[in-house]
Amino acid sequence: MQDTPKGSRLHIAIFGRRNAGKSSLINALTNQDIALVSNIPGTTTDPVYKAMEILPVGPVMIIDTAGIDDVGELGALRVEKTMQVLNKTDLAVVVIEPAAGLTEYEQNIVSEVQKRKIPLVGVINKIDQFNVSVDLIKKWNEGLGLNLLPISAKTRQGIEELKRLIITSAPEEWEGTPIIGDLIDPGDTVVLVVPIDLAAPKGRLILPQVQTIRDILDHDACSVVVKERELKEALENLHRKPRLVVTDSQEFLKVAADTPDDVLLTSFSILMARHKGDLETLTAGARAIDKLKPHDKVLIAEGCTHHRQADDIGRVKIPRWLRQTVGGELEFDWVSGGSFPSDLSQYQLIVHCGACMLNRREMLYRLSVAREKQVPIVNYGLLIAHVHGILRRALSPFPLAQMLLDE
Known part of the structure; x- marks a missing residue:
């Protein structure tokens, strides 16, 4: 893999009513025409994901969602999918369209985001088309409990300021515990047991193995990678015992038998259990x-x-x-x-x-x-x-x- 995986990116979701300019905002943020834009309400029907970089946050995943005011039987399903995006949202951006003003739709989505304790940024889009007074912005700010940022996705007015606001609002601990870095010290050796499946493409390891190798290197330790049949010989050839042996879970029994009792042992899956969850x-x-x-x-x-x-x-x-x-x-x-x-x-x-x-x-x-x-x-x-x-x-x-x- 040449790119940061989807699961390792800060997820930024854009919410708002139909035709509020959510897709246009994503195009402005990414500086690409990657989201379909139309004056017809309901153009975005399913969540659309776009990977990009916002420095100094780093790799992010921007999510374009269907309008929270969609109607009809299909519209209700689209709104349900939009609400499900909240389950993976690290940072929410709510877009208000001045023509319709502040409605219960924005109030409800802001309330839901705040209830889940998700960091939130609010913007008023299309200021190139509508004159939004300072008094009106103040009124909407009070109604939502936010400091709304006036922008134009079309002319890019306020987009750089929005990026800075996203950077300062991003949660600091969104990545969680390191995969392995806090378990080792600089100079430690970690042996990784990586079985090679016959169906595995040449030149490729599975994602948790690659991420573990990178985390070991990031923490100035040494990574030794072997297949399960070579583990015993590799341990005998080391000048000192490794700090840790990490194995594919399906080889636990053989690896446990070959690893000395005084060497810490775990699996890639257990490391991911701590890194991604609880x-x-x-x-x-x-x-x-x-x-x-x-x-x-x-x-x-x-x-x-x-x-x-x-x-x-x-x-x-x-x-x-x-x-x-x-x-x-x-x-x-x-x-x-x-x-x-x-x-x-x-x-x-x-x-x-x-x-x-x-x-x-x-x-x-x-x-x-x-x-x-x-x-x-x-x-x-x-x-x-x-x-x-x-x-x-x-x-x-x-x-x-x-x-x-x-x-």
Whole structure:
């Protein structure tokens, strides 16, 4: 991959009524004609994503949404999709169109954004077409509790100021905990065990592996990458023991057997559980596996829509391991990509992927829904370690998570 992945970008979503100029604003922000612009209301029907850079924030994902005032049966579905974008929004921009003024639509979306504690920027667009007085801006500011910025997406008036406002409003902790950097010191050696699947394209590693290598280098440590069959020899050839061994979860048993007990061990998936979500919540979900009974219902959620192999981890291996653990049949449902059900009451367990293709806010949202419905949720790596009886060992870099296993 040559570009920053979607899940590692600050997600900035643009909200407003139809024809408020949301798509024009995205074109102005990106300095490209990437969003379809028309005077016909409802031109944008589905969320549209555009990757760009806003320095010094860095890589961002701009999301264009359908109008929050869309009408009709299809319009209601579009509004629902627009509201779902909030689940992944790190920073919201609400656009007001002067001709219609401040309406309940803007008030409702601002209220929802503020309720979710999402940083918010408000703009008044089309000032090249409408004379917006200082008194009117003050009135709207008071009505929304914002400091609205007058702009023209068409003439680019105020766009640079808007970019500066986005920079200063962006949340500082949106990326979360480093993948591995806070677990190592400069000069440490980390051994990464990377099995090469026969179906894997030449010259390519999976995203969590690449991101872990980069984080190790960013923290001035040394990364040694081997396949599972070469791990034992690689450890013997090192002049000193590595700080940490990180493996693909599916090779946990062999890697655990070859790694000395005094060397910390975990998996890429468990690192992602902490980086993208909440390791303690997902560890508690691993404990719930032992409470499953035959015929219980399990949801398996994947953040991407990858091409599935014959022995796919989510469709084949995990269901097989869970059936073996339970000693009977289970019912499984699968969702992938951006799909995640709001009604989780029918499930006794949720099994989630490492979420490398989701941004952190969306993963935290999914965890919050599971907690609210009191449905245990675990991720692939934690589940695999648990069913193979080495979860405590796999959590050795994380003492707090280990303590949860004793409660």
